[in-house]
Amino acid sequence: MESETRRTYPVEDSFSRTSVTVHEAVAIMLGYADGPIVMRSFNENPSDEELEALRSAPFYIDEGWREERESLEDACRRTGTEGSSQESIDKAAEALETFEREVSEAKRWLCEIEDELSKGEASALRLDTKHSHDHFPHITLWSLREWAQDKGYETRLVPVSRVGDATPKLRMQETVILETLESLGHDPKRMPPNSKGVSGVKSAVSKKIDGKEPFLGSTVFKKAWDRMLSTGDIAYEK
Known part of the structure; x- marks a missing residue:
């Protein structure tokens, strides 16, 4: 199965794994990626520890x-109550339908791959013993490619990943x-830290981007901001 809208993910080191x-x-079977997915640092000069993480x-x-x-459902509600054109209403509904279809496809691939792996030594999917462990088995790219071909599944699988023109919603x-x-x-x-009675930097950023793509849900911006604070991607001066 090949996704009409191909998603790819930013990679830091395309030769890190085979x-x-x-x-x-x-993600590969859905057409979102074409190899290992390794997130890239936002820092220009990341430390060795950050790269390893x-x-x-x-x-x-x-x-x-x-x-x-949540974002897509909120868009559907807004277009249905704000007197939007039928074209806008249909577009919002189609986006939600496409998302739900992709979620169903992802679940289907997850079940099929897990089922193949459960065959153990009889499985066509071979494990990379160097990287595999109990919680995260690693499937060799070559065996995944052969398995897909034998099943008649189309993929854009290549031995290494490429940096694409789209990123996951959270990274965006x-x-x-x-x-x-x-x-x-x-x-x-x-x-700058927040001052009592004065709108802070979070409020200034929110006014510019909240309610627009990719922050269409009512709490999407807040969750993204809090997530970045917790990971250290953004921080207040002490």
């Missing part, structure tokens, strides 16, 4: 599903927040 996790394999950070195909569904949100902070003249890692 195998993929089950969730990465699902990024390489080992697991990818989950369902990352951001709840936020994206983070990028927009960082760019907005910089456009307002703020260092994302040294934001």
